[in-house]
Amino acid sequence: xxxxxxxxxxxxxxxxxxxxxxxxxxxxxxxxxxxxxxxxxxxxxxxxxxxxxxxxxxxxxxxxxxxxxxxxxxxxxxxxxxxxxxxxxxxxxxxxxxxxxxxxxxxxxxxxxxxxxxxxxxxxxxxxxxxxxxxxxxxxxxxxxxxxxxxxxxxxxxxxxxxxxxxxxxxxxxxxxxxxxxxxxxxxxxxxxxxxxxxxxxxxxxxxxxxxxxxxxxxxxxxxxxxxxxxxxxxxxxxxxxxxxxxxxxxxxxxxxxxxxxxxxxxxxxxxxxxxxxxxxxxxxxxxxxxxxxxxxxxxxxxxxxxxxxxxxxxxxxxxxxxxxxxxxxxxxxxxxxxxxxxxxxxxxxxxxxxxxxxxxxxxxxxxxxxxxxxxxxxxxxxxxxxxxxxxxxxxxxxxxxxxxxxxxxxxxxxxx
Ligand SMILES: [Zn+2]
Numbered sequence: 488x489x490x491x492x493x494x495x496x497x498x499x500x501x502x503x504x505x506x507x508x509x510x511x512x513x514x515x516x517x518x519x520x521x522x523x524x525x526x527x528x529x530x531x532x533x534x535x536x537x538x539x540x541x542x543x544x545x546x547x548x549x550x551x552x553x554x555x556x557x558x559x560x561x562x563x564x565x566x567x568x569x570x571x572x573x574x575x576x577x578x579x580x581x582x583x584x585x586x587x588x589x590x591x592x593x594x595x596x597x598x599x600x601x602x603x604x605x606x607x608x609x610x611x612x613x614x615x616x617x618x619x620x621x622x623x624x625x626x627x628x629x630x631x632x633x634x635x636x637x638x639x640x641x642x643x644x645x646x647x648x649x650x651x652x653x654x655x656x657x658x659x660x661x662x663x664x665x666x667x668x669x670x671x672x673x674x675x676x677x678x679x680x681x682x683x684x685x686x687x688x689x690x691x692x693x694x695x696x697x698x699x700x701x702x703x704x705x706x707x708x709x710x711x712x713x714x715x716x717x718x719x720x721x722x723x724x725x726x727x728x729x730x731x732x733x734x735x736x737x738x739x740x741x742x743x744x745x746x747x748x749x750x751x752x753x754x755x756x757x758x759x760x761x762x763x764x765x766x767x768x769x770x771x772x773x774x775x776x777x778x779x780x781x782x783x784x785x786x787x788x789x790x791x792x793x794x795x796x797x798x799x800x801x802x803x804x805x806x807x808x809x810x811x812x813x814x815x816x817x818x819x820x821x822x823x824x825x826x827x828x829x830x831x832x833x834x835x836x837x838x839x840x841x842x843x844x845x846x847x848x849x850x851x852x853x854x855x856x857x858x859x860x861x862x863x864x865x866x867x868x869x870x871x872x873x874x875x876x877x878x879x880x881x882x883x884x885x886x887x888x889x890x891x892x893x894x895x896x897x898x899x900x901x902x903x904x
Contacts, residue, residue, distance in 0.1 A: 489581060489660040491694045491740050491768070492524035492560055494902055497748070498893065499528050499566070499774025501864050502781065503543050504878050506551035508886035509777065512893035514555055521902045525557075526582055528564035528772060531572040537868045541565060545579035562662060566772070567669075570649050577653065582662045584697070584744075585649045588669040590642035599644070600636040604629050607684050618680075620726030620765065625677055635681035642667065643682060647689030664770070666697035668746040671816075674698045676723035680731065687735040694737075695770045697744035698724065704747035706817050707775050707861040708854050709847065710754045718757050725765040742768035747817060749773035750845050755900040771901065773893075775861045779843060780892045782860050782867075784885030785877055786839035792881040793836040795874060801828040803863035810862045818862060824855035845896065 498509045506527065513525050527548045534541060545563050552561055565576030567586040576583070595603075610616050611632070615624025646665050653661065665686060667674065674682070679698055686693050701720050702712020710717070724743055732741040745751070745758070748771035762769050782799070785792035803810055804825070811820060831839065841851035843860055867874045878885055 488692055488738065489562075489662045489694075490738060491662050491742070491770075492522075493740065493742075493768035494523045495526050495562070495695075495768075495770045496523050496893070496898065497526045497528040497564060497566075497770065497772035497774070499533070499772070499777060500547065501529075501533055501537055501774065501778045502867070502875065502878065503539060503547045504875065505777050505781070505886065505889045506547040507554050508889035509893060510551040510555050510557055511886070511890045512898060514557065515890070515894055516898040516902070517559070519899075519903065521898055523898055523902060524560050524562070526562040526564045526770070526772075528566040528582075528584070528774065530566040530774075531568055531576075533566075533774070536865055541576045542579045564664075566774075567666065568649070570645070570652060573649060573653060577656055580661070581659060582664065583649075583653055584664040584666050585646045585691075586666045586669065587642040587645045587649075588667045590645050591667060591670050592638055593641040595636055595640035595644065599640060600633055603636050603640055603685065603688065604632045606688055607632065610684075618726055618730045620729065621676075621723055625680060627677075627681075631677075632681070635678065636685070639667075639678070639682050640685055643685035643689055643691070646686060646691050650689070650691045662694050663692060664695040664697060664744055665691065665693045666744070666746065668697045668699045670699055672699070673701045673720075676720065676727050679724055680727045683727070683731040683735060683737070687731075687737070692738060694740055695742050695744040696728070697746050697770075697772070700745070703819075704751065704817065705819055705858065706747060706814060707750050707779055707857055708845070710751045711819070714753060714757065717754065718761070721758065722761050722765075725761060725767045729765060729767065740768055742770055744770040744772060746772045749776035749897065752845075752847070752896070752900065755897075759901050769901075771897070773897065775864070776892060776897075777889055778864050778867070779845075779857065779861060780888040781878060781885050783840045783843045784888040785881055786836045786843065787888070788881035788884045789836040792877055792884070793839070795870070795877040796839060797832050799863060799866050799870070799874075800831050800860070802869075803859070803866045804828050806866070807859075810865065811859070814862050818858045820855050820858045822855075824853065825859055826856070
């Protein structure tokens, strides 16, 4: 088992060209006293859509580490994998995100439910379980345990199967994350405790847990929801995890993982404050924000870069329903706020870059266009070598945007003094 660093930042890179520019942000952060560890994550879904193999992420990470002389830990995350998809990730990955969200709500065997309640009856205390940091004891009864088992036990049993599948095949140590974020209903702090009981029983040595939090975590834009409610929930979640790590034998580094974590500017001060107060760690997962910086960099570069950015938009717009459809739950795009392809073709590179760049204070910023570009990466993938060539040709300006985004808008606001 690998012992994860306290602060890890997932840096997805859809097209695999920005590893060095991403790592440069961590190098600079470290010079400023921000100790964050990079995790290159790419999901099976992304590999399939773009037509890449998991080994390419390992190659990218190793190349960046060597080129920049990074002498600190780093990881390659097989993101959102399951039993059916994990095998091609086994060799190149040393971090596995076991996605069991699609099993939530599936019934577990009645005997297993009964065994679960029996196994943890020590927590069925009349006055509740005292958990340091929680305002009130956590009160559990057998009915609540059975209800939770009905929701989550089959999913956590699946996590156990995936974990053992990896463990039995992989010699090198690896880190395990369990993700239940891709579901409709947020999990409460009490749900997290019950989920952790199930994972403990399954023997899954989870180091990070990615719940679905309250509020909307839209792709590439800020958090939308009740900040005070989020703060209460996150605070209680941290108390639960610290307690579970001690009581249930999880790694002491057990921490929360925030998926779709890029660009959540209003949350970073809250999260930063809470993890400091609890002395807790954090994993923040980002992916599409780097692809958006590529689009911004190409626009800013002008010439052939801008032409490719315009072409992507021109091809994406007629495919609006196909591109947005799979992401309906995680984007809020008003088509009326998108420029026509002809209008956008008349924009300068600076105009397009300013519309896409996530600077809420800039009047030109257009969150609808930004989110639409976010889901349009498949069109860039279809351009194939023409897109990749443009990235190569304008590598410096793209890299400046990629590095600046991670450093200025993520690492510093989250972990800086
Ligand atoms: Zn996720």
